[in-house]
Amino acid sequence: MLSTYRYPKFEYRTPPELMAPGKAGRYPVVVVGAGPVGLGTAIDLAAQGVPVLLLDNDDTVSLGSRGVCYAKRALEILDRLGCGQTMVDKGVSWQVGRTFFRDEEVYSFNLCPQPDHHRPGMINLQQYHLEERLVARAGQLPNIDLRWKNNVVSVTAGEAGATLSVETPDGFYTVTTDWLIAADGARSHIRKLLGLDIEGRVFMDRFLIADVVMQADFPPERRFWFDPPFHPGQSVLLHRQADNVWRIDFQLGWDCDPEEEKKPEKVIPRVRALLGDDRPFELEWVSVYTFQCRRMRSFRHGPVFFVGDAAHQVSPFGARGANSGFQDHDNLAWKLKLVMDGKAPDSLLDTYTEERGAAADENILNSTRSTDFITPKSRTSLLFRNAVLGLARKHAFARALVNSGRLSVPSHLTRSRLNTPDEDGFAGDMVPGAPMDDAPIAAPGGEKWLLSILGNRFQLLYFVEDAAGIDERTAATLASLAGDAVPVEAVVVARSGAAPSGLRTVHDVAGRIAERYDATPGTTYLARPDQHVAARWRVFDPVKVQRAVAVATGNAVPNLMEAA
Amino acid sequence: MPLITANNFFEPGKRYFRDFSPGDEFYEALLEAHQNLTDEQSAQLNAKLILLLANHIGDIAILREAMALAREDTE
Ligand SMILES: Cc1cc2nc3c(=O)[nH]c(=O)nc-3n(C[C@H](O)[C@H](O)[C@H](O)COP(=O)(O)OP(=O)(O)OC[C@H]3O[C@@H](n4cnc5c(N)ncnc54)[C@H](O)[C@@H]3O)c2cc1C
DSSP, X not given: OOSSOOOOOOOOXXXXXXXXXXXXXXXXEEEEOOSHHHHHHHXXXXXXXXXXXXXXXXXXXXXXXXXXXEEHHHHHHHHHXXXXXXXXXXXXXXXEEEEEETTEEEEEEESOOSSOOSSOSEEEOOHXXXXXXXXXXXXXXXXXXXXXXXXXXXXXEETTEEEEEEEETTEEEEEEEEEEEEOOOTTOHHHHHTTOOOEEEEOSOOEEEEEEEOOOOOOXXXXXXXXXXXXXXXXXXXXXXXXXXXXXEEEOOTTSOHHHHTSHHHHHHHHHHHHOSOOOOEEEEEEEEOOEEEEOSOSEETTEEEOGGGTEEOOGGGOOHHXXXXXXXXXXXXXXXXXXXXXXXXXXXXXXXXXXXXXXHHHHHHHHHHHHHHSOOSHHHHHHHHHHHHHHTTOHHHHHHOOSOOXXXXXXXXXXXXXXXXXXXXXXXXXXXXXXXXXXXXXXXXXXXXXGGOOSSEEEEEEEEEGGGSOHHHHHHHHHGGGSSSOEEEEEEEEEOOOSTTOEEEEOTTSHHHHHTTOOTTOEEEEOTTSBEEEEESSOOHHHHHHHHHHHTTOOXXXXXXXX | XXXXXXXXXXXXXXXXXXXXXXXXXXXXXXHHHTTTOXXXXXXXXXXXXXXXHHHHHOOHHHHHHHHHHHHTTOX
16 A cells, blocks of 8 residues: 555456357457556557557556656657646656766766757656556547456467457456457566567666655756765665655665565665655655566567567666557557558568567667666676776766666667668758657647657658748649558648648747758658658659658559659 | 867767767677676786777877876775
């Protein structure tokens, strides 16, 4: 029982299969697991018009203290799902992290030093609050059938889909599905039932997590200590969460006794030593964890997809767990929708594991490097680590080497076969495969941010100075893209004016879009439904756009000459 | 040219999207070079590494400056 939070108890209802026994339900998509990633997946698909059956073996949200930090990119995805604001409202927004060595600050970072972004670098929010809000959002979508206390006990998968056996308080039933998405967490039962492996490294270290309720006026910043006087030889991490709940991670080392360490009489003095004063606090939650970095070789097995912790796990220092899970469904949902609608070949779905596999490798690489810095494995690594920390006080190069966690940022999918390589010169980071940068806009519908008008469909950003100056022919060509087999919505990005032919126009009010996308008049960006750059050119050419859409959807590329 | 103490890691031909990546890549390679060595062997490796890098830098004025900075706070 927590003093600041009451776990909701979601109602179990007898599934229709058990009301009319003998009938095996058939569904287009079944998602197993209503953790953050399964909920995100279901909402993403349902919002795009795909009916989803979502099964979870529990009837409440995540217990105790787990995920804390949700990054800018995850918030942007949650915005697309229609529930970003509620997370930001409840969470604690922050940008600055401070790192201390012994009793001195040696390094600080700012996650989002640029102005003019809608979302902060990070929010801190207890995982149960996050999940409760996702459940509420799922409840608003009539095409999500969310079933609590539905435990998947067996699964078979073949060419024609998957068949599941589900255990409920009223007995067992069977469902078949065209597509199965396994979001059943790190210990994925589906992974085991299908005989699939997950490989990687387990770290020989233990961490004590304490959630503490207290009044404190520390600024909302991440604080990390290497070898502090109050916990010598180990590291400590402090985060402020919602409702004055503070999360503290104490590194314990491998040789401790976890049961002993969890006792309040052990924990309270540790917290007291950190606070360094006698302010009152209440212990809300204590646990001890170990962690691992590992991934499945492929996240797709025929009609079965693995997302979130079921597919890959990282050490928590980069907050790359749930954050990368949201990016999984961000990547998968639109592809599955296109394939289900017959607008893209099955091979498009293989790019889910290619793109997200590359991202998982990047997340594991960064989390492993952080872990190796935080938990040196030999005398020599400890020597180097402490030398870096010692030099960091005075020298910028050493500050850049201080690694107390490289916090979750999205991958640039630069090697994806869905990208159309640049043929024109561009500066900056918005390369094909890049997650698109946000920037302020003014629009007739009142939207204030670029990302708020992007997503869920292919879109073409066409940059001009004065939208009213676009000639009728170009306007008609831009508008006609909406009638293609894979529709593309043209959006004119201008400094002033309204485009003809009723084309959607937004104004680059602060000039940040042009700056971040290195855009000049005529510049054209093709955006994927998951807000990633698919292609870009200095001049709008509808034939090139159609080719790039074909490449980005795995379709046969129309012959340039024929099309022209 | 004085000793560079700003962040200076890069690999020619490689594109980084995050400022911390090149430094982290170097650090990982450094720890890898020491993998499975005894403390004594690691100390030897460090000595050889310093000599190789010192010769590469060549400019003894810079090397003196680096040695002085490394010596600070070391007692
Ligand atoms: C200490 C700690 C700190 C962390 N900090 C962060 C952080 O700051 N930021 C971050 O992004 N991530 C963090 N994480 C990681 C984050 O908690 C996980 O990545 C996240 O919970 C993964 O979500 P998921 O939906 O994939 O899996 P889970 O949250 O594990 O959800 C799986 C769901 O599937 C259900 N289920 C399982 N088996 C079945 C079955 N057979 N039938 C039906 N249902 C089933 C379970 O009941 C559960 O609801 C942290 C983790 C830990 C342990």
